[in-house]
Amino acid sequence: DVKVTQSSRYLVKRTGEKVFLECVQDMDHENMFWYRQDPGLGLRLIYFSYDVKMKEKGDIPEGYSVSREKKERFSLILESASTNQTSMYLCASSPQTRPETQYFGPGTRLLVL
Amino acid sequence: AQKITQTQPGMFVQEKEAVTLDCTYDTSDQSYGLFWYKQPSSGEMIFLIYQGSYDEQNATEGRYSLNFQKARKSANLVISASQLGDSAMYFCAMSSTDSWGKLQFGAGTQVVVTP
Numbered sequence: 001d002v003k004v005t006q007s008s009r010y011l012v013k014r015t016g017e018k019v020f021l022e023c024v025q026d027m028d029h030e031n032m033f034w035y036r037q038d039p040g041l042g043l044r045l046i047y048f049s050y051d052v053k054m055k056e057k058g059d060i061p062e063g064y065s066v067s068r069e070k071k072e073r074f075s076l077i078l079e080s081a082s083t084n085q086t087s088m089y090l091c092a093s094s095p096q097t098r099p100e101t102q103y104f105g106p107g108t109r110l111l112v113l
Numbered sequence: 114a115q116k117i118t119q120t121q122p123g124m125f126v127q128e129k130e131a132v133t134l135d136c137t138y139d140t141s142d143q144s145y146g147l148f149w150y151k152q153p154s155s156g157e158m159i160f161l162i163y164q165g166s167y168d169e170q171n172a173t174e175g176r177y178s179l180n181f182q183k184a185r186k187s188a189n190l191v192i193s194a195s196q197l198g199d200s201a202m203y204f205c206a207m208s209s210t211d212s213w214g215k216l217q218f219g220a221g222t223q224v225v226v227t228p
Binding site: 045092101 | 117146148150155156157158159160163204206215216218219220221
């Protein structure tokens with residue numbers, strides 16, 4: 001079974017803090033993604049990566065950056081957290097052979113005070 | 114630009130009955146894929162079913178089937194014989210085959226299955 005894990009289920013941070021959200025997948029998938037989920041808006045793509053050290057902007061990259069130093073790990077960084085970044089963050093991965101099928105982690109619910 | 118619309122914010126369905134979740138989409142791409150995901154209260158997104166725009170037959174996966182009507186740009190999900198465990202949020206999504214990573218999601222439909 002594909003397993004995508006996220007470092008925290010719940011996180012509370014203060015405005016201005018630097019926040020790291022970690023995602024690890026154990027199925028050697030090439031593709032990895034970060035989404036945020038807000039009520040009434042569905043999921044929106046923040047960043048994705050097709051390979052180590054590669055990254056592409058999604059639909060809402062402002063205020064975020066990412067890092068992919070190893071194939072299995074994809075980190076989302078909030079350089080200076082703001083209250084409008086309070087959200088549910090979901091990580092996903094997919095194999096190059098079936099890129100259309102994304103496997104999601106359990107999500108991190110982030111509250112920025 | 115792609116857009117996914119799910120007009121039903123929520124619905125109740127009785128156990129063992131079938132339910133149809135509506136999804137319409139808009140795209141200028143010729144080749145694309147349509148997806149349905151389930152999100153239980155635990156938060157994890159679970160892939161249910163996929164339909165390619167050039168697939169002639171509607172996709173089926175167990176109790177899930179996708180009613181694909183290309184001319185109407187609709188991709189409704191049908192869940193047959195609903196079970197209590199089907200209570201969840203359901204998301205329709207699409208992606209151009211040029212860029213599989215960029216999934217566009219609808220706002221979701223909350224389904225509650227009652228005994």
